[in-house]
Amino acid sequence: MCRASETPFERIESAIRDLRGWLAEQPGSQLGAAIIRGRQVIDRIEAVNGEATRRFEKAGGYRADGSLGMVPWLRTHGKLSAGAAAEHLETARQLEQLPRTEEALARGEIGYQHAVAMARTAEHVGAAQVRKAESKLLKAAESMDPGQFVGVAKDFEHQVDAESALTEANRAHQRRYLQIGEAMSGLVRIEGQVTPDAGAIIRTAIEPYAKPSKGDERTTGQRMADALLEVCRRGGTGLVSGNGGGPRPQLIITAAVDTLAGIDGAPAGQLEWGGTVSAETVRRLACDSAITRITGLGELEWEITHASRTIPPSTRRALVARDHHCVFPGCDRPAPWCDGHHLIFWADGGPTKLENLGLVCGPHHRKVHEEGWTLKREDDRWVATPPPLRVAARARSA
Ligand SMILES: [Zn+2]
Ligand SMILES: [Zn+2]
Incomplete structure (x- = not known):
């Protein structure tokens, strides 16, 4: 069946076709293991693709179509947002200095998001520092979801270099923004990022208003959106007046x-x-x-x-x-x-x-x-x- 002339991609593609058919025959309640293996395969391909990305960048292959760098090239051809393209590239670059992490990703022992967190940490404190603690960090990554692991990685950054952690915090502060978009299709997109303390303040202000009431059918996201509006309606005073009869924002x-x-x-x-x-x-x-x-x-x-x-x-x-x-x-x-x-x-x-x-x-x-x-x-x-x-x-x- 497998012809020598087939490239690995042709084999993967035909395997995906088979996988689809095979999955369709499995009972829904039994799909958990398949989904987990599917995620591992995706993560392992990320590791392989990261290596290829690195080599392609070094060889300047992206210039062939006039791209000015790997990020714009990945946006166009890799169908990634600017943020995701930059993350993929930076992770690929950093993992070159962290071969054990790259290996763990390629074997499916950690997920791609874990590798991204490792790469971030290396970017902040230097790959040499991360290498010294790599086995400890990888062990943590294997037993935690990426969100928890980011916390561990941040702690590590603090230990290694309190000063560079502060520099990073200040750099993060520079990247804060809030954007309220134009109305499109009857909706306005609001997006932004703030420092963790600012995030905590905003969350503390909003969450009391986001609690579901009895028989509330709104999603969490819908309740948060309504709650944000509720807070803003109170206007600049920040005071919760006794009966809500204060002036409404105009x-x-x-x-x-x-x-x-x-x-x-x-x-x-x-x-x-x-x-x-x-x-x-x-x-x-x-x-x-x-x-x-x-x-x-x-x-x-x-x-x-x-x-x-x-x-x-x-x-x-x-x-x-x-x-x-x-x-x-x-x-x-x-x-x-x-x-x-x-x-x-x-x-x-x-x-x-x-x-x-x-x-x-x-x-x-x-x-x-x-x-x-x-x-x-x-x-x-x-x-x-x-x-x-x-x-x-x-x-x-x-
Ligand atoms: Zn009501
Ligand atoms: Zn009315």
Whole structure:
């Protein structure tokens, strides 16, 4: 079957085809061992590829297509992000000085992420220092997941050279950034990196708001995103006011009266920073005071712009005293996290009076506006009704 003319890659490729068929015949519950072996194979190929990368770089092979270096070459041809390309290259370079680590990776004893951590450490304190402790470090790597091992590697760096560890910490500090992207496909990407202490502060601030409530169906990521928003909504004061009735951060949206009135075909709201939000979102934001600029026509504009858009503190206090927490059935998120929702939407002329208000947390406020749920008070009980299918379909396509 195996012809002499076949290259190793042809054999690997045909083996992958066989593997797929073989895996398909295994019962799902038995796939654990196969997945582990699959990961080992991937890691072992990383070791082999690392060596090849090194030789290719030294030979300047990347210049053939005009690339200025291995990183751009790996990005284009290796289909890697800039960060991943740089990591692969640096790891390949460092492992040349750490043959035992490279060997352990090639044998599948440690994973690629362990090797990356070793290479980082060598980059920080010098490969010679790492070589002195290599067997101890490799032993640790074999018994730990890469995240834990990074902790061990960092400890080692401290021991070796407190000064160089500090230099590294300062260098890491230089690489901090936060980027809030442009709105694309209805989402804004937020990404960044900060030093561990800053990360701890941010985590401490956010996590209390990310706890799942009863029957919470949000993913961890969704809860963290909502929690970040919750913290930011508190504004620059950083104070958690007693009832959450303090000033909301001002969000400037330019919306047409038609949009606010929920008329079909009305234009989207325009955000101050660029990007648009759906009419339903405009109506939710208008519900608890966030909108500051409304454009439109004639008398209606006058009425809306002159209506009371903020819930007065005394009304808010009465609302908190009555509702205590989010009134959505089953939700107990506390009052400071809640908006005052107008049961007859404010945008539809519902008054800012206690009998027309209900406390709802951010995610549930979204449900009653963007997701079309209906929230009603019946004999002192709150009833939430899911949207008819049509609204759900529209929300999905938006
Ligand atoms: Zn509302
Ligand atoms: Zn709620």
